[in-house]
Amino acid sequence: MTLHDIRVSRLGSGCEALLAAMHAEAFEAGEVWDEASFGSLLSIRGTEAIVAMVEGQPAGFLLLRTIADESEILTLAVRPNVRRLGIGACLVRESMKDYSVFLEVSVLNKGALRLYKRCGFSEVGCRSSYYADGSDALVLLFKP
Numbered sequence: 001m002t003l004h005d006i007r008v009s010r011l012g013s014g015c016e017a018l019l020a021a022m023h024a025e026a027f028e029a030g031e032v033w034d035e036a037s038f039g040s041l042l043s044i045r046g047t048e049a050i051v052a053m054v055e056g057q058p059a060g061f062l063l064l065r066t067i068a069d070e071s072e073i074l075t076l077a078v079r080p081n082v083r084r085l086g087i088g089a090c091l092v093r094e095s096m097k098d099y100s101v102f103l104e105v106s107v108l109n110k111g112a113l114r115l116y117k118r119c120g121f122s123e124v125g126c127r128s129s130y131y132a133d134g135s136d137a138l139v140l141l142f143k144p
């Protein structure tokens with residue numbers, strides 16, 4: 001499989017079941033967002049899902065919220081069987097096309113941190129004990 005097989009599209013309300021299913025595969029129990037949560041996020045103006053399809057199958061997604069000229073990555077998930085193929089980076093780069101982008105990521109999530117830094121994000125802050133497990137969140141920013 002190569003990057004040429006990856007297609008990304010932007011979706012709004014209506015794809016919440018698909019997003020919830022992929023989120024459940026990617027995250028630990030307790031961190032999973034359900035269909036209703038995605039439905040309510042997607043109903044907010046400026047929020048959209050960027051979905052990656054590989055060989056016609058959904059492979060991952062990124063949820064992006066844009067207000068004025070700044071976007072926030074709310075979550076990012078790639079299905080376990082298609083990781084380390086560049087899908088995460090492809091989704092993140094798609095989110096960086098138009099505006100500044102920021103996000104929060106756990107200091108413990110070394111793989112995601114590496115991914116964001118390789119895409120050009122820099123650390124601009126830290127939120128102490130931000131997550132339920134007590135870990136800190138790093139705030140990362142990309143400015144075009």
Ligand SMILES: CC(C)(COP(=O)(O)OP(=O)(O)OC[C@H]1O[C@@H](n2cnc3c(N)ncnc32)[C@H](O)[C@@H]1OP(=O)(O)O)[C@@H](O)C(=O)NCCC(=O)NCCS
Pocket residue numbers: 026027075076077078079082083084085086087088089090104105106109110111112114115116118
């Ligand atoms: C983090 C995640 C989205 C990465 O998706 P992916 O499609 O595997 O990422 P990519 O293949 O685009 O990786 C690009 C680069 O990021 C880094 N990277 C990604 N995952 C990594 C890992 N587990 N360990 C170390 N580096 C990693 C590597 O530098 C990688 O390049 P390489 O494969 O050439 O070494 C995926 O592992 C995932 O869904 N994890 C669970 C949910 C999660 O943590 N989401 C992020 C919340 S902020």
